[in-house]
Amino acid sequence: MKCRSCREPAVIDIRRHNAGFCRDCFLRHCREQVKRAVEDWSMLVPGDRVLVAVSGGKDSLALWDVLLDLGVDADGLYLGLGIGEYSDDSGAMARAYAATRRATLIEVDIPSEYGFDIPGAAAATRRVPCSACGLSKRHLFNQAALDGGYDVVATGHNLDDEAAVLFGNVLRWNTDYLGRQLPVLPAAQGFARKVKPLIRLGERETAAYCVLTGIDYIVEECPNAVGNKHLGYKAALNDIEAQSPGSKAAFYFGFLDRASSKFAEETAAGRDRLVACEGCGAPTTNAGLCAFCALVAKVAR
Amino acid sequence: MKVLLRNPRRELEMPGPMRVHALLDRLQLNRESVLVIRGDTLVTGDAALADHDEVEIRPVISGGAR
Numbered sequence: 001m002k003c004r005s006c007r008e009p010a011v012i013d014i015r016r017h018n019a020g021f022c023r024d025c026f027l028r029h030c031r032e033q034v035k036r037a038v039e040d041w042s043m044l045v046p047g048d049r050v051l052v053a054v055s056g057g058k059d060s061l062a063l064w065d066v067l068l069d070l071g072v073d074a075d076g077l078y079l080g081l082g083i084g085e086y087s088d089d090s091g092a093m094a095r096a097y098a099a100t101r102r103a104t105l106i107e108v109d110i111p112s113e114y115g116f117d118i119p120g121a122a123a124a125t126r127r128v129p130c131s132a133c134g135l136s137k138r139h140l141f142n143q144a145a146l147d148g149g150y151d152v153v154a155t156g157h158n159l160d161d162e163a164a165v166l167f168g169n170v171l172r173w174n175t176d177y178l179g180r181q182l183p184v185l186p187a188a189q190g191f192a193r194k195v196k197p198l199i200r201l202g203e204r205e206t207a208a209y210c211v212l213t214g215i216d217y218i219v220e221e222c223p224n225a226v227g228n229k230h231l232g233y234k235a236a237l238n239d240i241e242a243q244s245p246g247s248k249a250a251f252y253f254g255f256l257d258r259a260s261s262k263f264a265e266e267t268a269a270g271r272d273r274l275v276a277c278e279g280c281g282a283p284t285t286n287a288g289l290c291a292f293c294a295l296v297a298k299v300a301r
Numbered sequence: 302m303k304v305l306l307r308n309p310r311r312e313l314e315m316p317g318p319m320r321v322h323a324l325l326d327r328l329q330l331n332r333e334s335v336l337v338i339r340g341d342t343l344v345t346g347d348a349a350l351a352d353h354d355e356v357e358i359r360p361v362i363s364g365g366a367r
C-alpha cells in the first residue's frame with residue numbers, strides 16, 4: 001500500500017478515508033484534522049491559554065503534542081486518582097512527556113489534597129468507580145482552569161469516544177445529554193470553555209500518532225474500565241465499522257449537523273437553575289453542596 | 302513469527318509468512334481495534350510478515366468516562 005499523498009510506502013491505512021499514509025503525511029493529516037475541528041467549531045481564539053486534561057493515555061498526549069506543534073499556548077493538568085499501579089504509571093508517562101517537550105504540567109493529587117481515592121469513593125457511594133471519577137475530573141479540571149487563569153479546558157475525546165457516547169445516549173434517548181453533546185461548550189459564569197479538538201480522529205489514529213512520534217503512553221487500561229458499557233458500545237460500533245467503513249463518522253457528524261440542535265432547548269432549561277455551591281462556590285444544580293463537595297463530605301477520611 | 306499481545310500481555314508463536322490481515326483474522330481481531338507494530342513503526346494490513354518477524358498487536362480501544 002502506498003501513501004495517498006506522496007506515493008511512498010504507507011505505514012497506516014485508514015479505511016474510512018479509503019487511504020494509506022506514510023509517517024510524515026499521516027502526522028500532517030492528524031494536525032490538519034485537529035486544525036479543522038478547531039476552526040469549524042471556533043474552539044480557540046488567538047491568545048487563548050489552554051489547559052489540556054492529561055491522563056497519560058494516547059489521546060491526551062497526542063492532543064497536547066498536536067496543540068503545541070500548532071503553536072497553541074497549552075499547559076497540561078494531570079489528576080492523581082489513586083488507582084494503584086495505573087495511576088503511578090500514567091502519572092509517570094505524563095511527567096516524562098512534559099519533560100521532553102519542556103511543557104508545564106500541573107498536578108492535582110486527589111488522595112493527598114482531598115483525602116480520598118477513586119476506589120474508596122466507589123466503595124463509599126456504592127456506585128461504579130467511573131461515576132465518582134468522572135464527576136471529580138469534571139469538577140477539578142474546571143476548578144484548575146479558573147484558578148490558573150486558563151480560558152479553555154481541552155480534553156482528548158476522539159471520534160470513537162463521541163460516537164460511543166452518542167450511541168449510549170440514543171439507545172436510552174437521554175435527550176438532555178444529547179443536547180449537551182457538543183464539541184464546544186462555551187464559557188459561562190463559573191465555567192471555563194470546554195473543547196474536544198480530537199473529534200475528527202479515531203482512536204486508532206491517536207494511538208498511531210503516539211507510536212509514530214515515539215510518545216510513550218499508558219497502554220494498560222484502567223482496571224475499572226474492564227467490561228464497562230462504553231467499551232461495549234465501542235466494540236459494537238467497530239463491528240459495524242468493519243462492515244461499512246465510515247459509519248462512525250457518519251453517525252456522529254450527522255448528529256452534529258442535523259440532529260443535535262433539536263435537543264438544545266432541554267439543555268438550556270437546565271442551565272437556568274444553577275446556584276453557587278455552599279462549599280466551593282462552583283455553579284451547581286443542587287441546593288447546598290455541588291456533586292464534588294458532596295462526594296468529599298461523604299468519603300473523606 | 303513472534304506475536305506480542307497486550308491487555309493482558311502474552312506472546313504467541315504464529316507460522317509465517319503471512320499478511321497482517323490474515324494474522325488478525327486468524328486471531329479474530331477487528332482491524333479497527335488494533336495497530337500492528339514492527340520495530341518502531343506500523344505496518345498496514347496488506348504488509349507481509351516474515352517467519353522471523355516480531356510484531357506487537359496493540360489494542361487501541363480505551364474506555365471509561367473522561
Ligand code: SF4
Nearest residue numbers: 130133222225365366
Ligand atoms: S476507567 Fe473509570 S475509573 Fe478508570 S480512569 Fe476512566 S473514568 Fe476513572
Ligand SMILES: [Zn+2]
Nearest residue numbers: 003006022025
Ligand atoms: Zn506520504
Ligand SMILES: [Zn+2]
Nearest residue numbers: 277280290293
Ligand atoms: Zn462544591
